[in-house]
Amino acid sequence: xxxxxxxxxxxxxxxxxxxxxxxxxxxxxxxxxxxxxxxxxxxxxxxxxxxxxxxxxxxxxxxxxxxxxxxxxxxxxxxxxxxxxxxxxxxxxxxxxxxxxxxxxxxxxxxxxxxxxxxxxxxxxxxxxxxxxxxxxxxxxxxxxxxxxxxxxxxxxxxxxxxxxxxxxxxxxxxxxxxxxxxxxxxxxxxxxxxxxxxxxxxxxxxxxxxxxxxxxxxxxxxxxxxxxxxxxxxxx
Amino acid sequence: xxxxxxxxxxxxxxxxxxxxxxxxxxxxxxxxxxxxxxxxxxxxxxxxxxxxxxxxxxxxxxxxxxxxxxxxxxxxxxxxxxxxxxxxxxxxxxxxxxxxxxxxxxxxxxxxxxxxxxxxxxxxxxxxxxxxxxxxxxxxxxxxxxxxxxxxxxxxxxxxxxxxxxxxxxxxxxxxxxxxxxxxxxxxxxxxxxxxxxxxxxxxxxxxxxxxxxxxxxxxxxxxxxxxxxxxxxxxxxxxxxxxxxxxxxxxxxxxxxxxxxxxxxxxxxxxxxxxxxxxxxxxxxxxxxxxxxxxxxxxxxxxxxxxxxxxxxxxxxxxxxxxxxxxxxxxxxxxxxxxxxxxxxxxxxxxxxxxxxxxxxxxxxxxxxxxxxxxxxxxxxxxxxxxxxxxxxxxxxxxxxxxxxxxxxxxxxxxxxxxxxxxxxxxxxxxxxxxxxxxxxxxxxxxxxxxxxxxxxxxxxxxxxxxxxxxxxxxxxxxx
Ligand code: SF4
Ligand code: FES
Numbered sequence: 001x002x003x004x005x006x007x008x009x010x011x012x013x014x015x016x017x018x019x020x021x022x023x024x025x026x027x028x029x030x031x032x033x034x035x036x037x038x039x040x041x042x043x044x045x046x047x048x049x050x051x052x053x054x055x056x057x058x059x060x061x062x063x064x065x066x067x068x069x070x071x072x073x074x075x076x077x078x079x080x081x082x083x084x085x086x087x088x089x090x091x092x093x094x095x096x097x098x099x100x101x102x103x104x105x106x107x108x109x110x111x112x113x114x115x116x117x118x119x120x121x122x123x124x125x126x127x128x129x130x131x132x133x134x135x136x137x138x139x140x141x142x143x144x145x146x147x148x149x150x151x152x153x154x155x156x157x158x159x160x161x162x163x164x165x166x167x168x169x170x171x172x173x174x175x176x177x178x179x180x181x182x183x184x185x186x187x188x189x190x191x192x193x194x195x196x197x198x199x200x201x202x203x204x205x206x207x208x209x210x211x212x213x214x215x216x217x218x219x220x221x222x223x224x225x226x227x228x229x230x231x232x233x234x235x236x237x
Numbered sequence: 238x239x240x241x242x243x244x245x246x247x248x249x250x251x252x253x254x255x256x257x258x259x260x261x262x263x264x265x266x267x268x269x270x271x272x273x274x275x276x277x278x279x280x281x282x283x284x285x286x287x288x289x290x291x292x293x294x295x296x297x298x299x300x301x302x303x304x305x306x307x308x309x310x311x312x313x314x315x316x317x318x319x320x321x322x323x324x325x326x327x328x329x330x331x332x333x334x335x336x337x338x339x340x341x342x343x344x345x346x347x348x349x350x351x352x353x354x355x356x357x358x359x360x361x362x363x364x365x366x367x368x369x370x371x372x373x374x375x376x377x378x379x380x381x382x383x384x385x386x387x388x389x390x391x392x393x394x395x396x397x398x399x400x401x402x403x404x405x406x407x408x409x410x411x412x413x414x415x416x417x418x419x420x421x422x423x424x425x426x427x428x429x430x431x432x433x434x435x436x437x438x439x440x441x442x443x444x445x446x447x448x449x450x451x452x453x454x455x456x457x458x459x460x461x462x463x464x465x466x467x468x469x470x471x472x473x474x475x476x477x478x479x480x481x482x483x484x485x486x487x488x489x490x491x492x493x494x495x496x497x498x499x500x501x502x503x504x505x506x507x508x509x510x511x512x513x514x515x516x517x518x519x520x521x522x523x524x525x526x527x528x529x530x531x532x533x534x535x536x537x538x539x540x541x542x543x544x545x546x547x548x549x550x551x552x553x554x555x556x557x558x559x560x561x562x563x564x565x566x567x568x569x570x571x572x573x574x575x576x577x578x579x580x581x582x583x584x585x586x587x588x589x590x591x592x593x594x595x596x597x598x599x600x601x602x603x604x605x606x607x608x609x610x611x612x613x614x615x616x617x618x619x620x621x622x623x624x625x626x627x628x629x630x631x632x633x634x635x636x637x638x639x640x641x642x643x644x645x646x647x648x649x650x651x652x653x654x655x656x657x658x659x660x661x662x663x664x665x666x667x668x669x670x671x672x673x674x675x676x677x678x679x680x681x682x683x684x685x686x687x688x689x690x691x692x693x694x695x696x697x698x699x700x701x702x703x704x705x706x707x708x709x710x711x712x713x714x715x716x717x718x
Contacts, residue, residue: 137631216409
């Protein structure tokens with residue numbers, strides 16, 4: 001073993017990883033799924049959503065930003081943490097306007113898939129029914145803030161992968177929303193439908209136009225297996 | 238004012254119709270029925286709801302108008318978006334998949350209506366106690382028939398699932414086509430049972446005919462009134478539930494308009510708003526508001542078409558039409574008979590399609606020159622359904638106009654209540670809402686298989702309530718059930 005390898009435990013399972021990894025990266029490699037929403041392995045972590053919360057030596061941390069360390073004890077798939085995650089997802093549902101049955105992202109939406117995986121059937125919290133803007137000005141793309149969970153993936157993808165900086169955040173807390181760096185909506189940006197930013201949205205918020213419902217129900221990504229299965233499969237192989 | 242002299246009749250929940258409404262009956266100074274109104278209480282505008290949404294979302298959003306015939310809305314909206322994406326002619330696979338979906342929907346909807354909503358009336362008589370005259374009563378009296386009814390519905394839902402992806406609120410039809418074909422496994426599952434399904438449909442038709450024929454005069458007179466009839470028919474005059482051109486006939490069979498294209502519908506049809514109802518009143522422009530109202534649905538379709546392209550249904554059509562020597566039938570109760578002919582027709586069509594290899598084709602979508610306006614229609618189980626959308630440069634819907642089947646039948650449903658109330662109260666000195674009157678009104682409205690929640694573009698249920706008013710507007714009697 002080289003020096004920079006550490007050994008630690010996730011839910012009692014021994015995991016080895018190089019010391020420069022985050023907990024979520026190490027878990028992914030070991031075939032252990034830690035639920036997440038704003039994290040995407042191609043992007044630097046954002047640490048926004050807290051869905052990836054795990055406990056390290058009893059203390060809650062973001063698995064997507066917290067580095068591994070020798071001998072740490074990580075709790076992940078526990079009743080307490082899954083309840084916390086379920087509550088976070090539930091809040092995201094009631095804070096936005098998510099109408100899954102007619103949404104074109106249904107079946108590939110990570111928010112919906114997390115709700116299923118975590119056993120959130122119908123939100124109990126009151127719906128806030130906010131007024132949110134839909135930006136349809138771009139000929140090939142739309143941004144429907146009703147479905148945005150302000151994960152910031154598009155912000156990071158545009159900066160780090162596309163080197164463009166099309167998106168940003170406005171306001172804070174529950175009022176936080178995704179904004180576009182232009183005075184005239186998406187049409188006035190250099191965003192194109194081939195940008196990496198167009199591949200990262202976990203919901204049906206930032207979407208290429210005229211591609212809806214091409215995949216029949218039954219063949220969509222999460223119709224077949226729950227979110228996280230692709231990671232867990234690594235463990236078996 | 239004495240309580241007696243100021244009676245008014247109110248029937249509120251017409252049970253066993255999909256959604257509920259309120260009926261008021263107004264008497265003239267001689268105590269005769271002046272008019273009756275079917276009020277629909279709840280309102281939620283879907284036309285507003287889709288404004289600002291993208292045209293490709295229309296087929297999945299508007300199907301939520303209705304829990305009973307979502308497929309009709311799904312397909313009609315998809316047909317309107319075909320126009321928008323410039324798909325003048327769909328690929329054979331797309332068109333046939335959609336047709337299959339539609340016949341599956343018609344099969345399950347007609348089967349549901351007949352067994353759950355109408356057969357209790359037919360089997361036990363209109364005046365049988367409500368406790369018996371319901372689907373539980375049918376199950377008790379004839380468990381075999383009840384079982385077949387459940388399986389027929391299930392079969393229709395399977396057809397929908399294999400074409401739309403889900404039994405309810407699927408996504409199969411998309412602008413310019415369909416998102417899947419029928420796999421050979423799916424085809425084989427459906428083909429395995431289609432013969433028995435067709436057989437059961439024929440049995441249901443026979444059962445309906447037997448009851449109606451046993452009291453033919455009564456059924457032909459019950460809630461009968463003359464009206465125009467409107468439906469789409471295939472270009473050659475054949476019955477076609479999925480596509481065609483608009484035809485309207487008078488009560489005695491004269492053509493009012495024919496071969497009307499969907500994009501011209503506004504030149505022929507207008508909608509009147511009456512202050513007391515959320516449901517609009519459509520009429521044929523050339524005849525005006527007074528005379529231009531019409532019936533739609535199974536009876537109007539059978540009346541309007543020249544023939545049916547499936548053999549059993551065609552033979553049955555001829556038999557039904559022979560009752561009036563080929564002239565349109567204007568009896569409300571003939572809806573049930575016509576509906577059962579369509580049930581058989583749908584099964585025959587499904588059978589025909591299942592042996593068509595084009596359902597396994599892989600060309601699913603076509604497109605052409607983008608349009609800003611899309612109008613389409615379809616014959617939903619309950620009648621002609623119109624969808625009209627206009628979009629802006631950003632692909633967003635800026636205008637939506639839907640005329641749903643039950644709205645098209647709005648005036649006829651008012652008429653049937655009026656006719657039945659008049660017949661029932663005729664010569665009776667006590668103007669009150671008896672159990673018998675309630676029953677008759679209920680049975681009459683139900684012949685039109687109304688889906689009232691959908692007709693006001695609302696979600697959820699509406700209770701019905703009947704009120705009887707004298708000519709001074711005083712409430713004489715009221716009943717809610
Ligand atoms: S638009 Fe999509 S990717 Fe961007 S912040 Fe919202 S949910 Fe995340
Ligand atoms: S995935 Fe770690 S905070 Fe969102």
